[in-house]
Amino acid sequence: MTGGPTEVAAILRQVLGDVGVLTGSDAAVRTVGGAEPVPLGADVVARPASTSEVSRVLAVCSELGVPVVPLGGGTGLVGGATAHGAVALSLERMRTIHEVDPADRVLVADAGVVLEAAQEAAAGAGLDLGLDLGARGSAQLGGLVATNAGGNGVIRHGMTRQRILGLEVVLADGTVVDGIRRMVKDNTGYDLASLFVGSEGTLGVVTRVAWRCSPRAPAKATALVSVPTFDAVVALLAALQTATAGTVSAYEVMWRSFYDLVAVESGRHRPPLPADSPFYVLTEVEFGSSSDAGERFAEVVRAMVDAGHVTDAVVAHTAADREALWAIRDDIPALVGALGIRLAYDISMPIATMEGYLSDLGEALEERFPGSRLVVFGHLGDGNLHVTIGGPDEHADEVDELVYAPLAALGGSISAEHGIGRVKRAHLRRSRSDPEIAVMRSIKQALDPHGILNPGVLFD
């Protein structure tokens, strides 16, 4: 930083006014992160109220050589928004929903709009945003775009990237790139929007999004089922997709280790099924009519029992039933309470390799850290496992190695949905080849030649 924080703040106040710049204790109280928040770390928080103000902030910081960390809801889990020595650029004052068009099924909104507000606006027009996750009350659209957020509905609706029709982005030097588009079909050159999606604030600041919504399904039916083998878990998904013409909207697999811990041991739930099955699947299917959805789904589930894919099942008949089933899957606090969060991993791999991978990992853990506990759940249809390990907290680097090292040979990924941020950047090479990283760096160099945007994220 060529100027100290005080000088930078003074210059930014000329651009944004007093309300647009936080310093001192107003900045110091800010935190980011999930279950165990950490300080944001910025001496200066810039809060522009418009795209042109974002442009001016970036032009100023670019000229001064001050690093800028774009800040959404601060709910990321990989340290992508910690801003020590940088100006944190928060979009929190840009939260207008400009348009919801039911014919084109598109929502156009400022990047600072909170997910839940966007979901409600879409629902009001008979649409489904196609994205949902636990942080819906604070995560902002811009942050969801910058991190290519996933969640429970990916099997039906894709990752955030697949929802984005167009973006308005401000580049490091303050150039406003208006790429707001509303059409699914627009083959006019490079897909700049997809490049910014998932770039974690390193290529530009997203200021406005055009979000592709889905038709809102009139009805969903939910069931928790016991599944006897991993092969049956895979076969069940295929059979469900076939029987419902591909309208499975959730397929959350809990290994017995997870169900035992969360549904039974924690004492926080009434276990809906006996704890004697190797796998439990929480699944949801969309239907076109609410009048017979429950009945039709129960029929499908009975066929799955007859086919041997399912040994026991509970179908939710009320909203309360449904919530009780989801409460088990979503009870991350119970998991964190029992095992801590230091050794929580978000990985993906081909489905055919999962059983072997987990068996090898379990053996390696038992050998190196006897008595450690391996708890697994995940979005199986997307190849995404959440793996939490209890015990060897003091040996995080060694455990990282045990978890990550086998993934490259399997074609797996060290980060399925959480991203790289600062926390995983040392491991990027495990999932990306040298030529890939070289191409990424050349794009970074082309768009942010002085490296002021979110330095330290993705790359060393």
Place this chain on the structure above:
Amino acid sequence: MTGGPTEVAAILRQVLGDVGVLTGSDAAVRTVGGAEPVPLGADVVARPASTSEVSRVLAVCSELGVPVVPLGGGTGLVGGATAHGAVALSLERMRTIHEVDPADRVLVADAGVVLEAAQEAAAGAGLDLGLDLGARGSAQLGGLVATNAGGNGVIRHGMTRQRILGLEVVLADGTVVDGIRRMVKDNTGYDLASLFVGSEGTLGVVTRVAWRCSPRAPAKATALVSVPTFDAVVALLAALQTATAGTVSAYEVMWRSFYDLVAVESGRHRPPLPADSPFYVLTEVEFGSSSDAGERFAEVVRAMVDAGHVTDAVVAHTAADREALWAIRDDIPALVGALGIRLAYDISMPIATMEGYLSDLGEALEERFPGSRLVVFGHLGDGNLHVTIGGPDEHADEVDELVYAPLAALGGSISAEHGIGRVKRAHLRRSRSDPEIAVMRSIKQALDPHGILNPGVLFD
């Protein structure tokens, strides 16, 4: 070209052998394009048999400063593969399907594999490639990727970009970037695959693709319906999506101008519905069970009649019925025979603006070129219209202006699915802003600094 074609061919023969290099009449007979093919124009056609041979061809051409035009099936419609003064790099000898995995629903194949062969391989594993178009018998996966191909199933399965999990690409200098991934969820840096998809051969040569398939629906039901107003066309789509939980897999709208010409005047079909309706919609829905799909769809269609969205309908009960309905929608030869192909446009725009746009265009044509004929059909759910104009063939530039000029103000696109190529490059500015084009150019510069890949495509 620093060496003449003869010298270049000689050097490439050392790399690829005689079978790998075509010159003289073997090269001269090659054509590209759709209904009216044009000469490929290359003096040298390089036909590598492996990724490492592609790499060597590019390294050689890069060193010699020889432009390279990547060539797929040559079925594009915007002059993206004409190769005058360049080496045409054909992937036709790379056509191995490496893997079809039903659990991950992924197909991994060489770029030279023809679409139909990939569709058949996927179907054999119970999967649906999610892409289909008229050129399926010759279009290659690499070309479909490079052009971000669309087609009739986009409403259900998205454009090609949404099917691509990972790509192997060779850069201009011969660097092989192995980005083959198989997971829907892999948040480890920039989305390089999406950048190459739709880049029309200007950033790299796609050599291998990992294609995300969909579950194959057990049954489809098809109907042709008469619709009384444009508002009803829009309402019908929303109602169908709701009633079927979003499993509408085709929604092809034919304006009366199209139906009159193709179904009636051409004498090539037995009109399944009277020619007295302003709109006809050919729609298809996926169902989970073949036993009752027809019956359930007929029920849905009856409800649409009751709701006033539909005035008349034919539901296909046999494969022959279905084919007869699609034959009308797909009878581009009848259209070309009557109107020529010079004035055929592929545009997109917000649905709410379509009626006004077409009415204004009709008036402008009638005023400037009295008696000219405007025929319209399209993939309405995707905002994509195909507009063909008969009459003022000798005034193509003026007609281009009438068709394209209003699109910018509507947020429309001059190319919905066909791309820019060389044919539309002068019009790129109508759909992309100067900052967007500047970003595209900076990416082009970063990946192909000497501009040897498909020069003249996209940019002047």
